[in-house]
Amino acid sequence: MNELSLYILDIVQNSIKADSKNIIINITEDIKNDLLAIEIIDDGKGMNEAMLAKVTDPFFTSRLTRRVGLGIPIFKELCETCLGSFQIESQEKKGTRLIGTLKYSNMDRPPMGNIVDTIYTLMINDEEVDITYNHSVNNKKFTLNTKEIKQILDGVSFKQIDIMMWIKGYIKEGLQFIKEEEL
């Protein structure tokens, strides 16, 4: 994977599969302090200590379709390669919080890539999950949450193609705005 946005797409799948109702994705690009942080918080079924100790092991997975799980180990590896840190904490029946940081200027840090496609792909998941997306670049912030959208839609399906395209455009514009001065 050569984009941070693909790692994010991958990791959030774990939260969706953990029967979460709410997922928060916080992306902080603090260029002044040379820091990029990715935080995922969910209210899913969480993990006990034994399982939590194993999630960073590539040969551990809870799925039955194959015997290796790679999502979390490769993200952890990436953070550490980029002179950042990786932390995961979890409580059974409460949820999981994961935070990875990377040194912004590190040569090995992949570009953010197409985060618009990632967020909107996650938002059109097949489960009843609400996603809050916060993305800040230095002092500017963009926020979107599906709860708010669903309220406005008032019964009209999220997956209507016109709505989906609008959401995609909305995220795109929002991100252009927060990145404007940096480019």
Added chain:
Amino acid sequence: MKSLDDLKKIREAAAQKMSMREQKDGYRVVVGMATCGITAGARPVLNALVEEVSKRNLLNVTVTQVGCMGQCALEPIVEVYNTVGERTTYCRVKEKDAQRIITEHVIGGKVVEDLLITKFLK
């Protein structure tokens, strides 16, 4: 700059369209989006599918993503459910195949033979 208020207007139009197709359920297109799918290029495939559906203004087609489908070596995998819920599974789908899946299968009702997973599972 778009604002959430604009969404209200789109909602009205979408609600009208929805009532027009209330009677029958349409096609459902599902893309596998776990680690295996993502690394194999599932995200651009999903986006190409959505864009194709949008371009052709297909009102009763939904495109959505799910987790691992269990055939990691054959990702990206796309499943098409027709109006009666019958499933067709395509594998090693590339961005450029999205158009064919929509035009030949979803619109034309004809399965895209050369992308079928059954060809790879012997």
